[in-house]
Amino acid sequence: MGTHADKVDGPGSQSDDRVDVEQLDQVAVPPVTLQSFAHLNEKAILRKMDIRLIPMLALLYLLSFLDRGNIGNAKIEGLQESLGLTNDxxxxxxxxxxxxxAAFEVPSNLMLKRVRPSIWLPTIMVxxxxxxxxxxxVRNYAGLLSARIFLGVTEAGLFPGVAYYLTNWYRREEIQLRQAMFFSAASVAGAFSGLLAFAIGKMDxxxxxxxxxxxxxxxxxxTVLVAAIAFFALFDFPETATFLTEEERAFVIYRLKYQGQRGDDSGREQVAQADGFKWKYVKDAFLDWQIWxxxxxxxxxxxxxxxxxLFxxxxxxxxxxxxxxxxxxTVPIYITAAIFAVFxxxxxxxxxxxxxFIAGFLLVMAVGFAMCIGTDPKENPRVVYGGVFLAAxxxxxxxxxxxxxxxxxxxGxxxxxxxxxxxxxxxxxxxxMASNFYRAKDAPRYILGHGLELGFIGGGLVASAILVLGYTTQNRKRARRIQEGALDSYTSQELSEKGDRAITFRYVL
Incomplete structure (x- = not known):
């Protein structure tokens, strides 16, 4: 096993010459084959990463989701009446x-590429x-509206930033579990929000x-207090992680670099796109059909x-x-949803x-909202409650x-x-859009709101089918081209530049 790196930097530190995990060619780390790391315990390393990363990130997102959604709890504690707000x-x-x-998420992620996560994420949190x-x-409608606008600006960077940040630590086949453990904080926030609102409401x-x-x-x-802790508790990237040994850091970087690629029958591996900041890659993202x-x-x-x-x-x-x-x-709904998310x-x-899994859950959501839209809540309130429970x-x-x-x-x-x-x-x-689905005048059945949810769920199912068809077609074409010898027409650098458009890349279905 390697020895601990002789670095004095803490969790939030990072050397000035930090490189992206997919730029290993610039890092002089000897062993260069996967077999050279065979003696390392991969599961133990993943557990180290999980313990050091996920709890803190989940806490950040719990507070983020709590702060954007607590207006729903505040409403039933008298917010609307106090400020004299109309329903509109x-x-x-x-x-x-x-x-x-929505407007500030791309700029925030571009900043995250230039500023250390341990600095950027706590800063926007403060x-x-x-x-x-x-x-x-706030004392009136204008004050509340302005505060909500600025809340959107400041919260914009957390979720896309953390979602991207995790891909710099975990491989494709490991990422959803970590995303779920992080995102389950949202459902816990829903439960926590109800409990907090119940308790804080007594301070009236x-x-x-x-x-x-x-x-x-x-x-x-x-939120501000936790942000202060996050400045010291967050780690940046694997290559500066002091909780890993030097050899473990090299292994984490290596396994991230060689993922999602298929070579020829000789088993040749092709690295993922090694990209410094180039506007070409920003443009590629905006023009990629699969994103839209x-x-x-x-x-x-x-x-x-x-x-x-919200409702x-x-x-x-x-x-x-x-x-x-x-x-x-609301508490049992959110707790159960969190358990299901991780499982x-x-x-x-x-x-x-x-x-x-996505298509299956979309169908279950459709059943839940169908139960709500097809039931009179005055006659069968338990069925409506069961419907929103199932949907969540x-x-x-x-x-x-x-x-x-x-x-x-x-x-890339x-x-x-x-x-x-x-x-x-x-x-x-x-x-x-969803914040306008459930209008006060539609209570208590909310037929319009539940109906619109069903419409979007249907669109999601159709789009899922289109993605599966597109990915399957591309994977088959690339496999066929490799069999025909097309791989010999590209250098390693050319394949690396193409990223997910390289014939060696395989889409996940």
Whole structure:
């Protein structure tokens, strides 16, 4: 085993000459074959990475999702009445968040490529924590709308940044489980939000503030405090990870470099795209067909996701329950969804397939919303509750699946960074749409809202089929060309430059 690197830099440190994990040619690390690392315990190294990375990232995302979704909890604690908001004004406050959230995701991921994750991610976290705290002292519609706009700006970088960041540590067949463990924080946030809102709501009148104001203030302060810890607790990239030995770092970099590629019958391996910053790779991401088709699948999942996260307390309250009961009844839904998300991701990684799980969960979501739309909540409130329960338990496992599916099929560090930001940025415009699905005048059946969710789910199923067909066709063409000897026409550098468009690259189905 190698010895620990003689470095004094901590988790957040990084040498000035850091290279991307896919630029191993620039790193003088001897052994150069996989067999040279055979004596290392790969599972033990993965456990090290999981322990050091996932809990902190999950905590960051828990607070992110908590802070963007707690307006739904604040609403049933009197936010709308206190500020004198009309229903349309309240919905605009929900919608405005997603416009800036979508617009700033690509720029944020480009910044992440230039600034260390241990600096960039906590910095934007401090920013949105401050915005969230100030949201607790707004006095009117203009104040709340402005705060939601700035919350979108400051939160934009976290999810696409972390989703990309994880691909710099884990291979394609390992990534969904880690994405799910990270993303399951969203469902835990939903449960936690209900419990917190129930408890904080009891502070109504303390310090002359309403309960909904304390929800924003206390959760904003918690975000800033965790961000301060994150500056010291986050690690940057494998090549500077002090919790790994020098040999383990070399192994992690090597295994990431040689993934997703197929050679000829001699078993020749071809490296993934080695990309410094080039606008060519940014352009390639914007012009890649698979990203835009994947966004339709993403909408089929994210519209129901935000429909649930923003309106679940209200939907349950309209079934005839008190506000405090509605808050608590969201908890078992989110906890169960988190468990399903991790289990489904484990199974997906084990079989090496994404589309069957995504399509299956989309169908389950359709059944859940069909139960809601076809039932009178006054006569059968339990059926409606069961419908949203079923839908949520499919939404939260499907979401990390669609993120992992695209990341698996983008080769090149920069292209993947931009491509995932496009997917999540444009995809989250679905949140802007979903924030207007459930109108107060449609209560308690919300036929329009549930019907729109079903429409987007149907679009997601069609887009999934298109992706599978396109990937299968491309994989067969590339395999046939290699058999015909086309591989000899390319140099290793040419194949590396092509990234996921190289004939040696195979798409994950």
């Amino acid at each position: 004004q309240y919905n605009w406050c929900l919608t405005a968040f997603f416009f800036t959230y 920013a949105w924590g401050v915005v969230m705290t100030l949201m607790g002292i 009148g303390v310090g002359g503030l309403r309960g909904w104001q304390w929800i924003f203030i206390l959760e904003g302060i918690a 088709v994947n966004i339709i699948v993403y909408w089929g999942i994210v519209c129901p996701l935000y429909g649930i996260s 679940l307390p209200t939907i349950i309250r309209e079934l005839g329950y008190k506000s405090s009961q509605a808050q608590l009844m 489904a991701a484990y199974c997906s990684d084990r079989v090496g397939r994404r589309s069957p 338990c499919a939404i939260y496992p499907a979401f990390p699946g669609v993120i992992a599916w695209l990341s698996n099929n983008l080769s 560090s920069l292209k993947r960074s931009v491509g995932m930001a496009i997917q999540i940025g444009v995809g989250n415009l679905g949140g802007a």
